[in-house]
Amino acid sequence: MNPQTHVRYEAALKVTGQARYEGEVMPPGMLHAALVESPVACGEVLSVDAARAETVPGFATIVTRADSESLRPSGATALIREKAIHFHGQPVALVAASTGSQAREAARAVHVATRVQPAVTHLDQAAGAAFAPAAVGRFPAASRRGDPSRALSEAELIVRNRYTTDVNNHHPMEPHAVVCWWEDHRAVVHTSTQAVFATRASIAHAFDMPAGDIRVLSRFLGGGFGCKGQLWWPWMFWAMLASRKAGRPVRLELSRAQMFTLVGRRQATTQDLSLGFVDGRLTAIEHDVVAQTSTHADFSDSTAVYTRLLYACPNVSTAHKLVRTNEPHPVPMRAPGTAPGTFALESAMDEAAGQLGIDPLELRMRNFAAHDQESGRPWSSNRLLECYRVGAERFGWARRHERAKSKVGRWTVGFGMATTLYPAIRQACKARVRLSLDGSLVVQCGTQDMGSGTYTALGQIAADALGIPMAKVTVELGDTWLPDGPFSGGSQVTASIFPAVEAATSKLRAMLANLAVGDPGAPLGGRRPQEIEFRDEMVRGRSSNVAERLVDLLARGPADGLAAEGECAATDHQALAATGMGYGAIFVEIGVDAELGEIRVRRVCGTFAAGRILNPLLARSQFIGGLIGGIGMALHEQTVTDRATGCILGKSFTDYLIPVHADMPEFDIAMIEEDDPHLPGGVKGIGMLGTAGIQAGIANALHDAIGRRVRHLPIRIEDCLASAY
Template structure:
């Protein structure tokens, strides 16, 4: 039987519900001291005085570390190892400069967490404040182009845009705004650092174990093979844990200077600034079309903020380049420097914000033309990536529209705004297209079988709660030909075979390919050993003619010639048998454009007097290649949709423009959807075969679920109220 695709329960589920799963701050390290991060209270300037006397009087204080006494780092890495996106510009207590409010400026280490907090509160720091740019509107007055964006040019031009705009009989020109948004995984960033001589062990909550190993080692000026990183469980990441931030290196520095293992966990407020956020964007959209709906021009110009210490770009216009057929097109990205922490990846970076602007503009164009929004998209449907000039490796978007419209009942919609009601509520229906690129990187894996028939697959990847433990177990068991109960997948240890960052929805495509190859290699190795052994019923057969199922090897042409894999290992007499494999993308990426697609349909109910918005139902239909686990896949897509509802209606980091600090820097006031905010979510995945993306034909699904949702909600709100809100989140004050 095939385990791939089956709705297998999470193999790590029992560990999580029983408390056996250890997250980064929970590992039992002997003689552990506790550290508290101290952050700046001004947005720009210099530290003029640090008085540590009161802090040092707190019982149990071991170290008060600041720029005055922190260990000196190599000149090349004084601000971290700048290797975007993993190695970022950091603030590592090497000088007195302050670049943003909430920037790390000190670390206090004590015997207990309570004493460390008390000492940190007593630490007195004085600043000389300098001018700071804290208003995005002012920052936009001085912008600059970024370098390449994920290997793409920041600007593109195809045909003559002005001619295309003039050719169209209907035009839309609008500006869409998205706010600062902050990651708030349940597990905040946490690091335990422990030195043993010149060797360092880190327990770090991360999305990239091997990246932490490499970047921290280079920053500290030590060989990477003397640093081991563990992360068996990550309590949510969503992008913010994909990079190495200041606190990770500071924990290692503090442990070195204190002479003790040190645990450093960020407070919830410290999740706002020092570890990135989704930047605010302003996106100018221009569309023009003939009366039949065919686009003659499209333009997408994006301005987003970046920090004063490094550039980071929200690539919102990339989606416009590939989504619809348009003979003329221009896209651009510009950055506005601000005295805020450097932004970073946040679930579907670029696509989440970009689909909001593009899909709202398409909805506005549909109203201008009097064409159904689905029909408008179909009239501009393309089987080739217009930007790259390549065919899509697979594209089931047309089917997604059809299935979604049928399940939602779209064709019963009265298209006129304010035309539908339910009791005293205005009812609106909106839809949008979802998409996310299929990315894959090189990965390695090993699979070993023991004489008892039990097998373990390993790769230095990480599980963010997405189900990596489970789907890799399924893939390995299938490829090796053993029962699920006889297979375990292990991850979270930098000593295991290399794996890439768990970001960009690439873990499944990358790591599963390596696991599949390693398990297949072990299966072939076992078959070869059996065929060569005179006591085996398979003796003399060709390994390629040997099949495997349920832990048995058998001759494909004569299944009666068979024996257990465990017996092959035991008879071999040399202990466990292991195979390793590498898997990497090839020339297919130069022949095809690879993306997932979907269609999102949303119903909203709006209180006409109060402006309150409720979302009773959402339908999302997706084409994502081969789904490796129907249950965890459903969870991922549903979670993305819920996040999209939050993006549309709730999420916004409010920055005090006087001091540059988040005024809602906690879970009480940074609003996200809760159970009562979420109605029925109908998630469907259409059958899609893609032989090009990777050996399993699987596309990542961690991020496509959020894309298009904010636009679908905004379009539904317009249909309900007749009011077009172009700046997120859509709150009741914007409707009143």
């Protein structure tokens, strides 16, 4: 199967405004909800007085901690069951009213009495109380191979530095929303979630009801990037409780300001990294990470995990620690772990290259890991060296020395490069395909599409397997009434749905083949089913020109067409024979106007080896989108907290800057095809790859341009400003 450039399946709905996002569902009699927020960052709720709120016109009901007592205790309900206030802006009540403005007016009229306690509002404040988390994702929090401290003491060159990254927020363009109602004991929940099945399970647990009585829908999702997951559940539960109390549908949608506090963040990191070299080869790495978590739960990105395996090095130790602060809880965000982790590692490699007098690209190629040295396993496939070579060629890396410090108008130009990587993972998945008598195909899977192209991928995999044009395919997803599908995140949806859809379509192919050969009077009658192939809405004999139209074939089958289900089981990634990783080489040209401190990315070449690319058009969009997210993290994005109060400052797009059109560089994307025999369909994830690496690439290019090494993100005017004055 060759890569196919299909346009985005649902694009026409989106460009005409007809795609209906779940917060836009408007059942009759719907109430609107608003949250009452804590004005302090740490303490306890003493009382919630709704007397004044109840007099606001349109007031319908209020839900508080007292109502949450009907919910079963769990991590997902703790924040709404307990009195404790963990962060500034934590909701303490939900009010529902006839209109949104009435709900907000009523929410403002709720009087909350609190007992205030001193808050920890910054990582530094509690650094002494850092502790090791139980794990970082599916990896151990700490690792050690060889003897890194001894190897460092024997190294010819040691590069030892501290790198820091700031808090980021995900900010999908669609703020979280839920529209929910009850039909007797059954719940219908339209909500912007990256995980309809996990959401259903959370409701089933909290409300102590069978999952079968709950329908969760997320058919169009206005982005997610990691924040449309579990941190949303408590507030969604409150909307459901309000709906039950009022006996009417309830809609809760978050404001942009609440997107800073209620749905997670990328945690700030402080990373101490030491690299030791002998003869230009890495002999030791120590990578210690301290990161922020909330006072109500533990979360650690896998920041140093990839330091364990990116380069060949016999002596490596890594460790993650957490510090609790009275700030919102962190969750994974675009390239979790790899984005902050590669910023440190790939900046340090650049610093080492400079001190060793070796080209940064050459240093990386020299230290390429031919297998996964942490687990001892081979790579399932790894064409990183090819990425380096192709990327360098396309970018013109060899012109680095002649171009460096050259000026284009007011811009001093610099070149930088860095590596990106992300594990190839997959989850359990089921899919269903149904072929109707008219030859049209319906593909169903309960997973959701947060913009990454899942509609298209599902349709395309099935269409290609059955030789049917995309125009005849209907894809249904984002609904717990459909077969169980994976959550959207971790760049693993396509890899997960692929084997499930393949399994379903191969069953369908077998049915069709048997039908084709089973009727002696039919064109392919009497042949062996294995000889049948599917192309252009026909079934054909593999070795002859004999063919039969699919619709003619279907007419001989059951009156309601043919259907099949496929499934792929969960994967124990630790038990696999090979480590699956996607890789990329990012080359960056920046311009810096050091007199004014302004820095702009001018050109980016991203070369990626990420298994088989199903749809180059959509893959390119994914890679570019990731790179733009990485530019934001590198140069713009910073969630600022007032240390005195723990309140986040500037909760708006005016203050939290993300890249705009005018910031866009020229992009050159190259995809190095891989034939990976270890992975089903040879599919690796691609979504996260673009978002990591580029941060270090930019920092390295800045150093190339003006000799300034910046070891924190974001890099801003004050970091680039010539201090000559």
